[in-house]
Amino acid sequence: MPKYYSIKKFEISDDNLKSKYQDYLREVLLGNLPAPALSYEKFIDFEPMFEEVIMKCLECKFQETIEHSHMLFSMSITGTPFPIETCPVCGMTAFMPLDIYRKIKGYK
Numbered sequence: 001m002p003k004y005y006s007i008k009k010f011e012i013s014d015d016n017l018k019s020k021y022q023d024y025l026r027e028v029l030l031g032n033l034p035a036p037a038l039s040y041e042k043f044i045d046f047e048p049m050f051e052e053v054i055m056k057c058l059e060c061k062f063q064e065t066i067e068h069s070h071m072l073f074s075m076s077i078t079g080t081p082f083p084i085e086t087c088p089v090c091g092m093t094a095f096m097p098l099d100i101y102r103k104i105k106g107y108k
Helices: 014-030 040-046 068-078 098-105
Strands: 051-057 063-067 095-096
Touching: 014 040, 051 068, 051 098, 063 068, 095 098
Parallel strands: none
Antiparallel strands: 051 063, 051 095
16 A cells, blocks of 8 residues: 555456456567566566556646556666656646645645
């Protein structure tokens, strides 16, 4: 469980899990993810894949729900305690979890 922001758990159908695994294998083959590839069993045991986080832009107020595993990968690269990304709408580096957005804006 993240320390500074909240996540929500959700379920993924077996067909979607298999599709995600095929996408994962493709990314490993392309060299975008570390090799060797995980087995299917280990892949589906990755809990953050079944979690989502609401992200909101501090600049343009765009909001989107994203799979938590993507944010964890980004955080491991940047070394930040919460994800802060480039907003897909305005292009500013101000796309963050809704909880962090609310703290900065002074909301409860």
